[in-house]
Amino acid sequence: MSFRILSALRPALGLAAKAQTLALSRSIPRSIAPAVSASKAFPALTSYLQRSSGFHSHSILSQAVDQEALSEEVAEEELPTRFDEIKSLHPNTAKAIKQVFKYETMSKVQSEVLSLLPTDSDMFVKAKTGTGKTLAFLIPALETVMAKTDKKVLSYGDTATILIVSPTRELAQQIAEEARKLVGPYRFNVHCLVGGESKGLQIKKLNSKRVDIVVGTPGRLNDMIESVGEFRRQLDGVKTLILDEADQLLDMGFKDSIESIVEALPKERQTLFFSATVSKQIKSIARTSLKPDFTFIDTVDPNEANTNLQVNQSFCVTPYEQQLPLLARIIEEHKEKNPNGKVMVFLPTTRGTQLYASLFEELTSYRLFSLHSKKSQDQRTRTSDRFRKSRGSIMFTSDVSARGVDYPDVSLVVQVGIPSSKEQYIHRVGRTGRAGKTGEGVLMMTPMEKSFLDTMSDLPLVHNETAKNMDEIMQDERLMDKLTVAKQAQDPDMIHDAFTAYLGYYTGRTDVLTCPKRDILESAKQYITSLGADEPPHLSESFLTKLGFNSRGSKSSSSRGGYSSRGRDGYSGRGREGYSRDSSNSRDRSPSRFGGRDGGRDFNGGGRPKRFSNDRSNSRGRTDSRDFSDQFFSRD
Numbered sequence: 001m002s003f004r005i006l007s008a009l010r011p012a013l014g015l016a017a018k019a020q021t022l023a024l025s026r027s028i029p030r031s032i033a034p035a036v037s038a039s040k041a042f043p044a045l046t047s048y049l050q051r052s053s054g055f056h057s058h059s060i061l062s063q064a065v066d067q068e069a070l071s072e073e074v075a076e077e078e079l080p081t082r083f084d085e086i087k088s089l090h091p092n093t094a095k096a097i098k099q100v101f102k103y104e105t106m107s108k109v110q111s112e113v114l115s116l117l118p119t120d121s122d123m124f125v126k127a128k129t130g131t132g133k134t135l136a137f138l139i140p141a142l143e144t145v146m147a148k149t150d151k152k153v154l155s156y157g158d159t160a161t162i163l164i165v166s167p168t169r170e171l172a173q174q175i176a177e178e179a180r181k182l183v184g185p186y187r188f189n190v191h192c193l194v195g196g197e198s199k200g201l202q203i204k205k206l207n208s209k210r211v212d213i214v215v216g217t218p219g220r221l222n223d224m225i226e227s228v229g230e231f232r233r234q235l236d237g238v239k240t241l242i243l244d245e246a247d248q249l250l251d252m253g254f255k256d257s258i259e260s261i262v263e264a265l266p267k268e269r270q271t272l273f274f275s276a277t278v279s280k281q282i283k284s285i286a287r288t289s290l291k292p293d294f295t296f297i298d299t300v301d302p303n304e305a306n307t308n309l310q311v312n313q314s315f316c317v318t319p320y321e322q323q324l325p326l327l328a329r330i331i332e333e334h335k336e337k338n339p340n341g342k343v344m345v346f347l348p349t350t351r352g353t354q355l356y357a358s359l360f361e362e363l364t365s366y367r368l369f370s371l372h373s374k375k376s377q378d379q380r381t382r383t384s385d386r387f388r389k390s391r392g393s394i395m396f397t398s399d400v401s402a403r404g405v406d407y408p409d410v411s412l413v414v415q416v417g418i419p420s421s422k423e424q425y426i427h428r429v430g431r432t433g434r435a436g437k438t439g440e441g442v443l444m445m446t447p448m449e450k451s452f453l454d455t456m457s458d459l460p461l462v463h464n465e466t467a468k469n470m471d472e473i474m475q476d477e478r479l480m481d482k483l484t485v486a487k488q489a490q491d492p493d494m495i496h497d498a499f500t501a502y503l504g505y506y507t508g509r510t511d512v513l514t515c516p517k518r519d520i521l522e523s524a525k526q527y528i529t530s531l532g533a534d535e536p537p538h539l540s541e542s543f544l545t546k547l548g549f550n551s552r553g554s555k556s557s558s559s560r561g562g563y564s565s566r567g568r569d570g571y572s573g574r575g576r577e578g579y580s581r582d583s584s585n586s587r588d589r590s591p592s593r594f595g596g597r598d599g600g601r602d603f604n605g606g607g608r609p610k611r612f613s614n615d616r617s618n619s620r621g622r623t624d625s626r627d628f629s630d631q632f633f634s635r636d
C-alpha cells in the first residue's frame with residue numbers, strides 16, 4: 001500500500017515525495033543485530049523483535065519504492081532501539097524511563113513514534129496488543145507539553161495539559177498509574193475521572209491539587225464538562241488529546257461523547273489515536289478530529305496476522321454438552337505446564353460469566369476471580385488488583401477486560417463462544433503474549449457458531465489438540481462426577497438469567513451466524529441444560545417478540561424444544577436486563593450507539609501502509625483527492 005500511496009502522490013507532491021519516503025523509511029525495522037545487543041535489557045521483547053524481523057524487510061520496501069535513489073535512502077536509515085538514543089527527550093522523561101520503569105530498549109511502536117520526536121504532529125498509530133502503546137503515547141504527549149507550554153503556566157499546575165480518553169474504567173486507571181510513574185520526576189499530578197466513583201471527590205481533588213494530566217472514561221468526562229464550569233476552564237490548557245483504544249470507544253457508542261469532549265478542547269492541539277485494530281467507524285471520527293496532515297504509523301506487517309506471533313492460537317467446535325468438560329480439561333492441561341501462569345476465560349455476557357465462575361468454584365482448586373459490569377466499581381478495582389498480583393489464578397470475565405488491561409503473566413486466554421467481532425477476538429487474545437512473552441489462545445465454539453471462523457481466515461488458528469481427545473474426556477468419570485456436583489450446586493435463577501442473556505447476545509449476532517434464527521432458541525436450550533438446568537425456562541411471547549422471534553417461531557420452538565410454561569413470567573415483562581451484552585464497562589455509555597460493525601476487516605488488510613504523513617508544506621485543505629488522508633479514509 002505504501003507503494004500505491006507513493007506512486008499516486010509522486011506526481012502531485014514532487015519534492016514532497018522524498019520527504020514522504022523519508023518518513024516511510026524510518027518505519028523500517030532494525031536489523032536483528034541491534035535487537036540482539038539490547039537483549040540483556042529486555043530479553044523477551046528482543047526475542048519477539050527477532051522473530052518479527054521479516055517484518056518490513058528491506059526487499060519488500062525496495063519493491064515498494066521503485067526508485068533506486070529512494071531505496072538507497074531507505075536502506076541507510078535505521079530506527080533507534082534504545083531510549084537513550086532519543087536525544088531530544090526531556091531529562092525528566094529520560095530519568096523516569098531509566099529509574100522508575102527501568103527500561104532501556106524500546107518496543108517497535110515506541111521506536112516508531114519516539115524517533116519522530118520532537119513533534120507536535122497528530123498521529124494515528126496502530127500496533128499489536130501488549131507492545132507498549134501506553135508509553136508510546138504518554139512520552140510524546142509529555143514532550144509536546146514541555147515544548148509548548150509556558151513555563152510559568154506549567155509551574156501553576158491549574159490547567160490540564162494532557163487529556164486521555166479510555167473506553168473502560170480499568171484501562172483508565174491503568175493508564176493513570178503508568179502516567180504517574182512517568183511524570184514523577186516532574187512532580188506533575190494525574191487525575192483519573194471514571195464513572196462508578198464519587199464525582200464530588202473527583203471535583204474536590206481537581207480544585208485542591210495540581211492539574212496536569214487527566215485520564216477518564218467518556219461518560220464521566222462529559223458529565224464533568226457539562227456540569228463543572230471550573231473543569232471546562234481547566235481543559236482550556238490541553239496541548240495533547242489522546243484516544244486510547246480508539247476503536248473500542250466508538251464501538252461502545254461513545255461517538256457523541258467524544259465529539260462533545262473534542263469541542264470543549266482548544267482547536268490548537270495535538271491529537272493522538274492509538275489502537276490495535278482499526279475499523280471503519282474510527283476513520284469517521286479521525287476525519288473530524290485529526291489534522292489532515294496527520295502521521296499514520298502502522299507497525300503491523302500486512303502480510304502478518306494482527307495477533308502476536310508468539311501466541312499459539314487454536315479453535316474447537318463441539319456441542320454444548322462437551323464444552324464444559326473440554327474447558328476444564330484445557331485449563332487443567334495448561335496448568336500442568338504453566339502452574340504459575342494466569343488463565344483468562346472470556347464469556348459473551350455478564351450472566352454467562354457469573355454462571356461459569358460459579359461452576360468452576362466447584363470444579364477447581366485454583367484461585368478464581370470474576371469480573372463483569374454487575375460488580376460495583378470498588379469490587380472491580382479490587383478484583384483487578386488482586387488478579388494482577390496473583391499467580392496461577394483463573395479469571396472469568398466479560399468484555400470489561402478485553403482491551404488494554406495489562407495483567408502480567410497471563411499464559412492462556414480461552415474465549416467461550418464467539419466474540420462480538422474479529423477485533424474483539426484480537427484484543428481478548430492480546431491479554432496474553434504481552435511484552436514479547438509467549439502465550440496460548442483457544443476459541444471454543446458450537447456448530448452454530450462455526451461460521452464466525454470465516455471472518456478470521458487471516459489469523460493463524462489451528463484445531464485444538466486437547467479437543468481431539470473428546471471421547472476420552474467424556475469418559476473421564478472423575479471429571480464428570482465433579483461436573484454433576486457443580487451443576488447441581490447452581491442457583492436456578494442464575495441459570496435462567498444466563499439463558500435470557502444468551503438469547504439476547506446471539507440474536508444480535510445474526511451478522512455472522514448462518515443458521516435460521518429459531519436454531520438460536522434450540523441452541524440456547526442445549527446451552528442451558530449443559531450447565532445444569534433440567535429444562536429451559538419459559539419465555540413469554542412478548543420477550544420472544546422483543547428478540548425478533550415471531551410468535552410462530554416461538555410456538556414451533558416450543559413444540560419442538562419444550563418451552564412450555566413452568567409458571568414463570570417471561571423476563572421482558574419483569575424489566576430484567578439479563579440479556580444485555582456486557583461489551584464494556586458500563587454506565588459510562590453515551591445514549592446513542594454508533595453505526596454498525598465493519599465485519600472484522602482490518603483497515604490495511606489488502607495493502608502495505610507503514611508510516612506516512614501529509615506533506616507539511618501542503619495546504620491543510622481537504623479538497624485535493626490525492627491527499628494522503630483522503631486515501632487513508634477511502635480504504636477499508
Ligand SMILES: Nc1ncnc2c1ncn2[C@@H]1O[C@H](COP(=O)(O)OP(=O)(O)OP(=O)(O)O)[C@@H](O)[C@H]1O
Pocket residue numbers: 042045103104105106107110127128129130131132133134135276403404405406430434435
Ligand atoms: N520498553 C519496554 N520495555 C519493557 N517492557 C515494556 C516496555 N514498554 C512497555 N512494556 C510493558 O509491556 C506491557 C504492555 O504494555 P502496554 O499495556 O502499554 O501495551 P499496549 O500495546 O497498550 O497493549 P493493549 O493493546 O492491550 O492496550 C506492560 O506490562 C508494560 O509495562
